Amino acid sequence: MELTKMSDMTKLHQAVAAGDCNLVKRILKKGLCDPNYKDMDWNDRTPLHWAAIKGQMEVMHLLIAYGARPCLVTDVGWTPAHFAAESGHLNVLKTLHALHVAIDAPDFFGDTPKRIAQIYGQRACVAFLEKAEPECQNYRRVAQQKGLLLDELDPDWDQKKKELELSLPSRNQNTNKKNKRGRGSKEWRV
Known part of the structure; x- marks a missing residue:
């Protein structure tokens, strides 16, 4: 390319x-x-x-x-599933799940898409993710036993995560947590 x-x-x-x-x-x-x-x-x-x-x-x-690649993450570890959960796009979550994407991946703060859906009151997404997360974990377990390779890792994330850990005094600080997540300083809507 x-x-x-x-x-x-x-x-x-x-x-x-x-x-x-x-x-x-x-x-x-x-x-x-x-x-x-x-x-x-x-x-x-x-x-x-x-x-x-x-x-x-x-x-x-x-x-x-x-x-x-649905496994790629933002600067704080948000996957497409995190954004779909925040926005209430159940159809996106169902599609990602059908593709065996890790829809239970935590972001830098430890929040999974299900937790994001809970925070933003996306009840249908929460209900779906409660059932889908164990299925996702089971699929990974079976794939590992069969020696199947899964596309779940963002090669840039480990370095970004280290940089974030060094830049933040404590990962447990909850002040202004929403601004540290996927939205950042720019408004995310177009």
Whole structure:
């Protein structure tokens, strides 16, 4: 793959955030954009994070078909499942679960998508995740026994996590916890 121009990636992120499936398709078909590119200006969100935030199912399927990895995390460890849980997009969570994505992965603060759904009052998502989390754990256990490789690790996350641990005096500080999560200093809605 050729090196990607920053403006191309910004266009892909914007097209996904706007839910413009036709534009997303055109950008991806050109083959110049990495669907796993993390936009540092938006807390390391990938286009798949934006699709989950917006509940854009068609865009999400398109991104995955072009190689988007659902295990990639933001600067504080949020997966697409965290954003779907926050926004109440049950259909996104069901799709991620059907793809055997680790929908029980904790963020930097230890919050799983189920906990995020609880915080934001997304009852249907909580009910689904209560059943789906044990299934997800069981699938990982069986896959490990069979020697199957699962795409669950973000190679950048270990380093980011260490940097966060060094920058925060204590992981147990609960002050202003929402601002330290997925939203950051920028407003997340487009």
